[in-house]
Amino acid sequence: MDSPTPTEALLSAPPFEAGDFAPLDECERGVIEMFVSAADVLGFPRSLGELYGLAYISPQPIHLAEVCERLQMSKGSASQGLRTLRDLGALKPVYIAGDRRDFFQPEIKIRVLVGRLLAERLRPHLDRSSGALGALQNEADSAVSPQVKKFRQERIEMLGAWQKRISTFLPLLQRILR
Amino acid sequence: MDSPTPTEALLSAPPFEAGDFAPLDECERGVIEMFVSAADVLGFPRSLGELYGLAYISPQPIHLAEVCERLQMSKGSASQGLRTLRDLGALKPVYIAGDRRDFFQPEIKIRVLVGRLLAERLRPHLDRSSGALGALQNEADSAVSPQVKKFRQERIEMLGAWQKRISTFLPLLQRILR
DNA sequence: GCCCGTGTTCAAAAAGGATTGAACTTTCCG
DNA sequence: CGGAAAGTTCAATCCTTTTTGAACACGGGC
Numbered sequence: 001m002d003s004p005t006p007t008e009a010l011l012s013a014p015p016f017e018a019g020d021f022a023p024l025d026e027c028e029r030g031v032i033e034m035f036v037s038a039a040d041v042l043g044f045p046r047s048l049g050e051l052y053g054l055a056y057i058s059p060q061p062i063h064l065a066e067v068c069e070r071l072q073m074s075k076g077s078a079s080q081g082l083r084t085l086r087d088l089g090a091l092k093p094v095y096i097a098g099d100r101r102d103f104f105q106p107e108i109k110i111r112v113l114v115g116r117l118l119a120e121r122l123r124p125h126l127d128r129s130s131g132a133l134g135a136l137q138n139e140a141d142s143a144v145s146p147q148v149k150k151f152r153q154e155r156i157e158m159l160g161a162w163q164k165r166i167s168t169f170l171p172l173l174q175r176i177l178r
Numbered sequence: 179m180d181s182p183t184p185t186e187a188l189l190s191a192p193p194f195e196a197g198d199f200a201p202l203d204e205c206e207r208g209v210i211e212m213f214v215s216a217a218d219v220l221g222f223p224r225s226l227g228e229l230y231g232l233a234y235i236s237p238q239p240i241h242l243a244e245v246c247e248r249l250q251m252s253k254g255s256a257s258q259g260l261r262t263l264r265d266l267g268a269l270k271p272v273y274i275a276g277d278r279r280d281f282f283q284p285e286i287k288i289r290v291l292v293g294r295l296l297a298e299r300l301r302p303h304l305d306r307s308s309g310a311l312g313a314l315q316n317e318a319d320s321a322v323s324p325q326v327k328k329f330r331q332e333r334i335e336m337l338g339a340w341q342k343r344i345s346t347f348l349p350l351l352q353r354i355l356r
Numbered sequence: 357g358c359c360c361g362t363g364t365t366c367a368a369a370a371a372g373g374a375t376t377g378a379a380c381t382t383t384c385c386g
Numbered sequence: 387c388g389g390a391a392a393g394t395t396c397a398a399t400c401c402t403t404t405t406t407g408a409a410c411a412c413g414g415g416c
Binding site: 030038125159 | 221234286288300306307313333334
């Protein structure tokens with residue numbers, strides 16, 4: 001597989017082994033780039049942005065072999081990435097009769113995407129810290145001086161207020177993103 | 179500075195060189211831990227969480243030497259971290275007459291904090307991608323088949339709608355967080 | 357001028373994540 | 387029962403970010 005005809009070498013420009021899937025065109029690359037950038041903003045690895053981006057701009061459901069070749073990504077990375085996105089609810093499995101491969105379509109309802117994201121990211125943090133807050137209140141009581149004690153109580157109380165605010169804001173956000 | 183009396187050695191437990199500032203107590207550690215966790219959620223380095231957390235729970239403005247010793251952080255890290263947080267608007271410089279050191283207090287208005295964060299993180303991405311969207315529309319026009327062309331136009335249009343939605347949502351968020 | 361306190365810079369080291377690739381499992385089909 | 391196709395797993399590797407530490411700048415005060 002290392003001896004393409006001169007014509008092939010010129011036409012199928014990309015210098016990697018030939019395969020069954022077309023290389024990305026300009027438009028696909030552009031869309032994927034935007035999702036990579038978005039993934040970056042959200043602190044997700046680049047590969048997740050690529051995977052979702054490809055799914056988003058693909059008229060047909062995508063599958064492992066396709067993304068490996070078109071995104072030039074290892075099978076391991078693609079497999080894990082697809083699973084992560086499925087667990088996140090960003091990619092939905094699509095059953096195709098008579099085909100053993102696992103196909104995926106993107107979830108495109110922004111409300112669902114954001115909801116899952118918040119549940120996955122923010123919830124755990126909120127839960128952890130709201131649990132810790134009570135203990136902190138007690139710690140503050142054993143402060144060195146009365147002034148410091150009062151200051152700490154205020155600050156910790158404010159922390160609680162922030163959390164409550166955020167907690168009440170999340171459902172509201174869900175409703176807004178309809 | 180390496181020969182404390184036996185009593186000192188036992189009382190000032192922590193096994194690092196003695197200094198001018200008290201080690202963190204339980205309460206301070208707990209609060210800082212929460213901000214470290216929050217920094218993690220937001221994708222900021224741990225040290226930024228520590229710095230802001232210490233500032234938040236400190237009745238007095240903090241300064242470089244103090245954070246180095248109390249957080250066991252190198253001068254370089256602390257210096258850069260303080261600057262980053264100042265640039266982000268999360269820490270405010272405090273001038274103290276007759277003292278050459280740079281003191282900082284935390285910004286505690288959540289509206290300001292969130293505003294700066296969005297401006298810093300989301301804006302650049304939104305600007306970049308809204309610029310790219312136009313070009314993508316054109317790319318889509320040169321699609322292979324009419325079906326694909328239509329599909330791509332729809333998807334890219336939806337991308338634009340998402341962005342617009344987010345853009346209009348940000349000012350609203352600002353008003354909600356009052 | 358010289359020294360000391362304060363803070364910055366930046367090359368190098370360390371740490372932490374992401375990616376790879378090869379071995380492995382499972383399932384289907386002949 | 388093979389064997390091929392599809393997917394998973396995970397230790398090793400790679401890469402990016404963070405942190406360190408030492409050298410450097412700056413600014414008074416003596």
